[in-house]
Amino acid sequence: MPEEKKRDNRDFRAAFLGAKDERERVGATWRGHEVEIVEPSAKERARIRKSAMQISGQSISVDQGELEVWAIIYCTYYPETGERVFSEGDHDELLELGSKTLDVLADPAMQYITRGGEEEAKN
Numbered sequence: 001m002p003e004e005k006k007r008d009n010r011d012f013r014a015a016f017l018g019a020k021d022e023r024e025r026v027g028a029t030w031r032g033h034e035v036e037i038v039e040p041s042a043k044e045r046a047r048i049r050k051s052a053m054q055i056s057g058q059s060i061s062v063d064q065g066e067l068e069v070w071a072i073i074y075c076t077y078y079p080e081t082g083e084r085v086f087s088e089g090d091h092d093e094l095l096e097l098g099s100k101t102l103d104v105l106a107d108p109a110m111q112y113i114t115r116g117g118e119e120e121a122k123n
Helices: 002-021 042-051 064-075 088-095 099-113
Strands: 025-030 033-038 053-056 059-062
Touching: 025 099, 033 099, 042 053, 042 064, 042 099, 059 064, 064 088, 064 099
Parallel strands: none
Antiparallel strands: 025 033, 053 059
16 A cells, blocks of 8 residues: 555656646737737746845835736737747836736736735745
8 A cells, every 4th residue: 555655646746747838828819919828837937026026125025017017028928829929128118008908918917926925026
C-alpha cells in the first residue's frame, strides 16, 4: 500500500507540472475585433504586479491604472496566431485611453491578476 501511494504522488506531481500550457482563456470583443484574454503564468503575474508598484520611502502601494494596463499588455492575445496584441512599448498609449474603453480588456484580465489577493503585490 505505501508503494502505491508513492506512485500516485509522482503521478500527481508530473501531471501538475505538465499543466503549464493549460491556461484559461476568455474572449473579449471591441468594435467587432475579437481577442483572447489569457491567464498569465505565475511569473508574468508577478511581473505585472511589480510593474504597478509605487514605492515611496517605506510605503508601497499599487497604482490601479498601471496594474490594469500591464494586465492588458501581458494577457491580450490574437486568437488566430497566439501572439500578444500589445507590447511594453504600448504602455503610455494604453494609459491615455478612456476608462470605459480600457475596461473592455482590463476587467477580464484583472480577474486573473487579483486571484491570490492584493497583499501579494506588496510583498
